[in-house]
Amino acid sequence: MIDRIFHGSRRYWALLALWTVLILCGLAAYGRQFALGLSVTGMSRDVSWGLYIAQFTFMVGVAASAVMVVLPYYLHDYKAFARTVILGEFLAVSAVIVCMLFVFVDMGQPRRVMNVLLHPRPSSLMFWDFLALGGYLVINLVIGAVTIEAERKDVKPPGWVRPLIFLSIPWAVSIHTVTAFLYSGLGARPFWMTAILAPRFLASAFAAGPSLLILLALLVRRYGGFDVGRPALQALATIVTYAMTINVFFVLVEMFTALYSAVPHDVHPFSYLLTGLEGHSALTPWTWAGNILAVVCTTLMLIPAVRHRERALALLCVGIFLALWIDKGLVLVVAGFIPSPLGVITEYAPTAVEIAVTAGVYAVGGFVLTILYKVVLSVRERLQSV
């Protein structure tokens, strides 16, 4: 089964080459960061987390979203997802790897990473996130490998994998809840300290992840000759629509609470994002772009006639994915630091090194995903030809 990754079309190798080039660029940039310190990033005393931790947060959501295909298929026996579920699980595997790498590249002392396990402190949510992500990676890798192997042999998956699959459902919810708790438990950061953060994280994850999965399924159909089927795509589209609507609602609820109560500590980060604060407005264009994209795409997705058209669906998925990336992968983390607890506004913009490292980490995810999907496609191709 594994040997399939060494045999592929020219397009397959070209894709792997592209990821490799990006990974090498990322490595070069990381080498610079490793040599000179995190000083080469745009982060600062006041904005002490930036692009890396924001990507980590966003990608935890993508990883968690596998549950949106696993749950209907295994819990509700929703047959239409039979061919999609493995794509979701392997997407989760690559996403978790990306998450872990983003935490790693953000560390000031990466050589001490094992201290998290050697000297754990259970009161730290970061420790729990470490465990949750590690566990989720193993669970999905095992489930994916075992089910695809069973499929290859044309037998039923072994019985022991079923409890593991059921375990993966609450586990998926837990990884994103724990990630939200990283933020929402900090009294120093009123922008994050909201009970809606975990639900909002889950809602946005269940919109962003399946959006990406729809796009991947379309790509796989076009270039890999493997079709998950229209019912599966449309079911995913429905999931995206509901999740995104709930997410927009949660964001509005949050904004209402902060803006109507008019408590300055709660208002300031929103003012910074929506209108700019004291002449600082680096994130304002991004915020509005994200908000408008979110509202327009959600509205269009709500119209069945629109989302039933595949081309429109693909475009809307790109829009929703982008909107949520801006929201979680850019705005949410940075705005928590603005203004600082002392009321100082220090703005943040990533440096070229940071962007290159980020691209490199994503390329690792792309590389892993390409290989994993290649295995799936090879197995299915053989089954179809038999």
Add this chain to the structure above:
Amino acid sequence: MKESRRAFLKELGGGTLALGFGLPLLDAGPWNSASGAVLPEVALPADPAVSAATQWGLVVDVEKCLQDEVRRAVMDACHREHNVPRIPDPEERVDWIWSEPLEHVFPDEVHAHTPPGVRGAPVLVLCNHCTNPPCVRVCPTAATWKREQDGIVMMDMHRCIGCRYCMAACPYGARSFNWREPRDWVQTDANGKPVSDYPTRSRGVVEKCTFCAERLRVGLPPACVEAANNVPGGEGALTFGDLTDQDSNVSRTLRERITFARRVSLGTGPNVYYILPQSIPTAAAVETV
């Protein structure tokens, strides 16, 4: 100056030695070291009799710190004592004790009619050695911890992985990350050696005030307290002592004066207190260090 030092030692002896602070330490290897090069990360041996009560605290008399010389002496003494890198870039600064405008320090105490002079009045800030420190709660590797014996929030720069979660959690901005190589920015003497034998840090770790744990160990008051007392007009600007000892200077000051702590509503239980001045002379307010 001699006076206050003697008074401090008496307090240290009367208050804490009696509680057993010194007894288990005197023969414990690292604590005996006179070199001062011992890392402050080694935990004191557990002694239930001690851990039951003691909590160091500091009172800052803001009025006495309005003088530039006082604040400068305090900051310089601390930063020299601990080889704190003096990085000019404000975004990458490392500070253990520094000066902030009053409106940053007490954001909930200024209002629409607070005059600019008061808003801008310089106030010394440092780690609050909170009773319930959020930085300790969030640290994934226990690289920072609340020392039971004396309530100091300690920092192990050898265990810190540089995740900066503590910086996100601290509501006082009291934690600094070494974004770049700190050793390039440490004050050096004529021979190019750091001015103090306090261990220098590596890049990529967080650091902060430790109430001069290394000095307390050998019976000295924190460097900032000593420095303030050495400046004419700065005597008593910083009062340090055991908050659980009713006879300590710090307890007496807290009993007799109206004092404030930063952002008490967050429940962190800061152990650094402030006596705010009746009024701010305009000249002092304008210039901040």
